[in-house]
Amino acid sequence: MILSEKTEVILCIGSNCGDRVDNVSAGLEWLSGILRDFRHSPIYATPDCHGGMREYMNAVASGRTDKTPSELERICKDYETACGRDSAARALGDVPVDIDIVVYGGAILRKRDYGSEFFQKGFLSLSASLAVQHPHCTS
Numbered sequence: 001m002i003l004s005e006k007t008e009v010i011l012c013i014g015s016n017c018g019d020r021v022d023n024v025s026a027g028l029e030w031l032s033g034i035l036r037d038f039r040h041s042p043i044y045a046t047p048d049c050h051g052g053m054r055e056y057m058n059a060v061a062s063g064r065t066d067k068t069p070s071e072l073e074r075i076c077k078d079y080e081t082a083c084g085r086d087s088a089a090r091a092l093g094d095v096p097v098d099i100d101i102v103v104y105g106g107a108i109l110r111k112r113d114y115g116s117e118f119f120q121k122g123f124l125s126l127s128a129s130l131a132v133q134h135p136h137c138t139s
Contacts, residue, residue: 009035009072010062010103010126012119016048017094020057023083027097028059030079035063039129041122049116052093060102060122069104076101 011031015023024043032038040061048054065072076099084096102110102119113119 006064007066007105008062008103009065009101009105010060010123011076011099012058012060012102012113012122013097013099014046014056014058014118015095015097016052016054016056017089018096020055023097024057024059026083027079027099028061031061031063031099034075035061035065038063039126041125041129044121044125046118046121049118054093056095056118058118058122060119060126062126069101069109072101072104 013024013027013031015027017023021043028040028043031040038061041059043057043059045055046058048056067075080097080099084094085098089096100110100113102108102113108114
């Protein structure tokens with residue numbers, strides 16, 4: 001695989017504690033600084049996919065990168081840790097912020113996430129927005 005700044009990635013971001021909208025907004029702002037041609041869905045609520053009682057706020061983002069999947073994953077996990085996603089938070093079920101690469105270069109890396117409501121809701125919104133901006137594209 002030849003990497004360039006033209007490798008498209010689609011990520012999902014979520015939060016279930018604290019100011020969830022602020023957490024997701026800050027994550028989107030951070031992602032906008034590391035991805036080119038950055039776009040994102042609106043922020044929206046979904047239930048906990050693991051059966052917990054806490055609602056999540058989520059968004060889906062896309063952009064282009066010159067990083068490998070493992071490099072981008074490491075950067076995202078470092079950001080999560082800096083935002084408080086540590087072993088203590090995990091033990092409580094707190095997710096200050098979670099960022100996962102769902103699609104990289106057209107390949108679905110996280111099939112379960114790809115099929116989930118928390119991803120599809122934002123992905124469909126983002127896809128519709130891109131189709132309107134680029135009417136020659138079909139989806």
